[in-house]
Amino acid sequence: MKDLKTACLLFILLTVLLGGAYPAVVTATANLLFPHQAQGSFVMDKNGKVAGSLLIGQPFTEDKYFWPRPSATADFGYNPLASGGSNLGPTNQELIQQVKERITTLRVAGINGEIPNDLVLASASGLDPHISPFAAESQIPHVAKARGLSEEVVKKLVSVSTEERQLGFLGEPRVNVLALNLKLDRIVP
Amino acid sequence: MNAYSWMQILFLFIALFVLIKPVGYFMTKVYQGQWTIFSPILRPCETVLYRLAGVDDTDEMDWKRYATAMLLFNAVGFMALFAILLTQSYLPLNPQQMSSFSWSLAFNTAVSFVTNTNWQAYSGEQAASYFTQMAGLAVQNFVSTASGMAVILTLIRGFVRRQTAALGNFWVDLTRSLLYILLPLSFVAALCLVSQGVIQNFAPYKTTPLVQATTFEMPKSGAVGLQQLKSVAVKDVSIPMGPVASQEAIKELGTNGGGFFNANSAHPYENPTPLSNFLECLLILLIPGGLTVVFGRMVGNSRQGWALLTTMMILMVIAIGVMSWAESGGNPLLRGLGVSGANLEGKEVRFGSGGSALFSALTTGTSCGAVNSMHDSFTPIGGMVPLVLILLGEVIFGGVGSGLYTMLAFVVIAVFIAGLMIGRTPEYLGKKIEVREMWLSLVIVLTAGMVVLIFSGLALILPAGVSAMANSGPHGLTEVLYAYASAANNNGSAFAGLNAGTLFYTMTTSLAMLIGRFVPAVAVLALAGSLASKKYVPPSLGTLPTDQLSFVLWLTLVIIIVGALTFFPALAMGPIIEHLLMTGGN
Known part of the structure; x- marks a missing residue:
């Protein structure tokens, strides 16, 4: 009986400490040291208006933009309220069918040669903000054409937007699609 | 699988080995009640907590009272979390005005977090308020981890102490684990994660x-x-916004694994960069690794701890290697269509197949269960590795506390079998292994496996079980097998295509989680009690040395054999058939 009382009291005290004080202190410290990150890494467009978060991908479909990866989120792709992947297994016919349709779309847009895997396979979060450098390069022709820019200019933009492996060996090289598209919008409205 | 992926793995284990010794030494000091650098601040807090809660910190408990205290504390935690989930809409810090959980989902979620499983049949950003996340779920992330640490501590004391019933005080072990170890580490880890882009705020969406x-x-x-x-x-x-970093840190550190968001550690707000991914991998391994050092220190022979760590490392490295190979090889059905490279379905570009395979092996070898990629979309062999890691009983580092105590049960079995085979006295660390210890070890090792097979069998013959599969054929079987493996072994990751929110699955997985957590934990305490009551037998010529490579290899074999005998038929009908179908072009 004494142990039951102790269990209740200790649990309440620990809840106050771990569920109240701890997150509160972390929040205060984090917002002091890293306010931009703690608040969601939001970015502005050329007019100084919030254009989204650098970490949350957006659905671009127009030719003048670089396209992100397919997204399996509910209702519409890149729905931030429904993060998640397709969960389709590797032998699932639905997956194969989806990939075929996506390949057709890419071919129509003039992407020739080998298809970049990330442009036809959906991400785990459905919000992946990045594409591979290969996927970005393959899209240079259609973006350059739609914007009336030379491929050289767009290529340069892609190469300065490419993030290398962190610390030289962690993760994969990648291009942030929103950041790249915002840069394009700044150059040619 | 490129050179960078190997470097990433290599650096992770270097970082781990650099850290576990100081962390293990520090933990040992804390548990032995010695003065540490945090003591000037934390000792007074500890004393105040004891006074307010009525704890006498010199009071030693026998195994039955220790088990009762552990179960009572977990029961109170369950009731509190269940109540929070059911009344969420009336509670504060709910800017999105989320409604309360249904009773079945609340029951499943409360069981899941109390048992350190963090199986999630709800979607975080749509169903859980900030209050629920931090005062309900994250509190359980802390205390269920500390409960596991307390249980392993008694087992270590069982080996160390002689002819006594006293195994320590549950309240003290719990409080010290939280105050000195989990809280400071989580605080530092949370800030590191924020620096990479993990959010931490209370703003509305x-x-x-x-x-x-x-x-x-x-x-x-x-x-x-x-x-x-x-x-x-x-x-x-x-x-979505929220206090994510504070929860993310303890979620990995405590091998809990319950994501703030539905996509878990694949979500860019939970795991934004390759560096945050590396850090989260390190956090998952840190305490399970550190506990092997604590074990070695407390039993007075560090080599005993290193032997266990080596066994874990052997199996982990094999698992990482196989999975990386399978995932970077890509899907042959898609390569035929002209698609480049690795199998990136359900993976993030920033991690690639290397960072995803690494995380997946760690999260399933330990009982963490956080995911940075969708296991359901892995290639058949790539998806079988996490399943096997879970089915082996969560001993390859394993959950905080639970991994090491299950591993020690395997050691007892290995010592016993070896004793029978080569005619040596079955004893370990100076304690004779007799019938009672063998029985308890078998309960610890086999409970989860029995639960997996019985429930999977049930699900496959009932329409309610079959209709929830997202993929048909052998992949569907793997989804169901994975669900019960994950629940019974308190992992919490999923082949997430399975619709686990139905009444059938919420109830059966809840039961699997409860049995898989508390039956072995109580058996461990009974084992500790039995060992502590024994005399010390000094090692003789007839004693099997357990701190040498030959024993490490023997232990590895025993773990693999027990796992293979239990699960090979089921694996053959699921992932192995699917692999053959895929490579055959079907």
């Missing part, structure tokens, strides 16, 4: 305009059939 508006087809209300769709324009989206 942020509505932001899309740079390019989009549209989607939605069925008209009241319409039947696919024809009647209407086009809905989306000009802006709502981006």
Whole structure:
């Protein structure tokens, strides 16, 4: 009986400490040291208006933009309220069918040669903000054409937007699609 | 699988080995009640907590009272979390005005977090308020981890102490684990994660305009059939916010694994960069690794701890290697269509197949269960590795506390079998292994496996079980097997295509989690009690040395054999058949 009382009291005290004080202190410290990150890494467009978060991908479909990866989120792709992947297994016919349709779309847009895997396979979060450098390069022709820019200019933009492996060996090289598209919008409205 | 992926793995283990010794030494000091650098601040806090809760910290408990205290504390935690989930809509810090959980989902979720499983049949950003996340779920992330640490501590004391019933004080072990170890480490880890982009705030969800508006087809209300769709324009989206970093840190450190968001550690707000991914991998391994050092220190022979760590490392490295190979090889069915490279379905570009395979092996070898990629979309062999790691009983580092105590049960079995085979006295660390210890060890090792096979069998013959599969054929079988493996072994990751929110699955997985957590834990305490009551037998010529490579290899074999005998038929019908179908082009 004494142990039951102790269990209740200790649990309440620990809840106050771990569920109240701890997150509160972390929040205060984090917002002091890293306010931009703690608040969601939001970015502005050329007019100084919030254009989204650098970490949350957006659905671009127009030719003048670089396209992100397919997204399996509910209702519409890149729905931030429904993060998640397709969960389709590797032998699932639905997956194969989806990939075929996506390949057709890419071919129509003039992407020739080998298809970049990330442009036809959906991400785990459905919000992946990045594409591979290969996927970005393959899209240079259609973006350059739609914007009336030379491929050289767009290529340069892609190469300065490419993030290398962190610390030289962690993760994969990648291009942030929103950041790249915002840069394009700044150059040619 | 490129050179960078190997470097990433290599550096992770270097970092781990650099850290576990100081962390293990520090933990040992804390548990032995010695003065540490945090003591000037934390000792007074500890004393105040004891005084307010009525704890006498010199009071030693026998195994039965220790087990009662552990179960009572977990029961109180369960009731509190269950109540919070059921009344969420009336509680504060709910800017999105989320409704309360249904009773079955609340039951499943409360069981899941109390048992350190963190199986999630709900979607975080749509169902859980900030209050629920931090005062309900994250509190359990802390205390269920500390419960596991307390249980392993008694087992170590069982080996160390002689002819006594006293095994320590549950309240003290719990409080010290939390105050000195989990809280400071989580605080530092949370800040590191924020520096990489993990969010930490209490703001309502942020509505932001899309740079390019989009549209989607939605069925008209009241319409039947696919024809009647209407086009809905989306000009802006709502981006979830919340105190994520504070929860993310303890989620990995405590091998809990319950994501703030539905996509878990694949979500860019939970795991934004390759460096945050590396850090999260390190956090998952840190305490299970550190506990092997604590074990070695407390039993007075560090080599005993290193032997266990080596066994874990052997199995872990094999698992990482096989999975990386399978995932980077890509999907042959897609390569035929002209698609490049690795199997990136359900993976994030920033991690690639290397960072995803690494995380997946760690999260399933330990009982963490956080995911940074969707296991359901892995290649058959790539998806079988996490399943096997879970089915082996969560001993390859394993959950905080639970991994090491299950491993020690395997050691007892290995010592016993070896004793029978080569005619040596079955004893370990100076304690004779007799019938009672063998029985308890078998309960610890085999409970989860029995639960997995019985429940999977049940699900496969009942319509309620079969109808929830997202993929048909052998992949569907793997989904069901994975669900019960994950629940019974308190992992919490999923082949997430399975619709686990149905009444059938919420109830059966809840039961699997409870049995898989508390039956072995109580058996461990009984084992500790039995060992502590024994005399010390000094090692003789007839004693099997347990701190040498030959024993490490023997232990590895025993673990693999027990796992293979239990699960090979099920694996053959699931992932292995699927692999053959895929490589055959079907």
